[in-house]
Amino acid sequence: MAWVYLILAGVFEVVGVTGMNKVVKDKNLKAYLILFSGFICSFSLLSLAMQTLPAGTSYAVWTGIGTIGGTIVGMLFYGDAKDWRRILFIGLIVLAVIGLKTIS
Incomplete structure (x- = not known):
């Protein structure tokens, strides 16, 4: 299950980054909601994954998916x-x- 959490964390990282781009362009409430909800979900799922997986592997995969x-x-x-x-x-x-x- 840790790998599922990690993959989802990476997907929400992309949502957060997309929100960041929207904030730069639009600066509206929806953009900020996308930004913060994406990163909150991402970090929460990453922390769940790191309870089982090694920190280095988790971080490398998470940043790889985000990139x-x-x-x-x-x-x-x-x-x-x-x-x-x-x-x-x-x-x-x-x-x-x-x-x-x-x-x-």
Whole structure:
């Protein structure tokens, strides 16, 4: 169950980062609600995952999911570059996360 918590924590990290982007652009209540609810859920789930999983593995996977998700959201919704090199490095992060799961 710890891995489910960790994956969900990473997803909510992306929600929080998306909220951060909305706050910069809109500065309305909805944007702040997305920002704070995303990060509160993310940190809560991360702390649950860290009760079972090692801290280093948890943090690496959590930040990896956040990085991948934030980059993909930026490419799909905010006009960030879709260069093949970005996609290659996203793939390398995915491989690293899979590797950490395999050895944990």
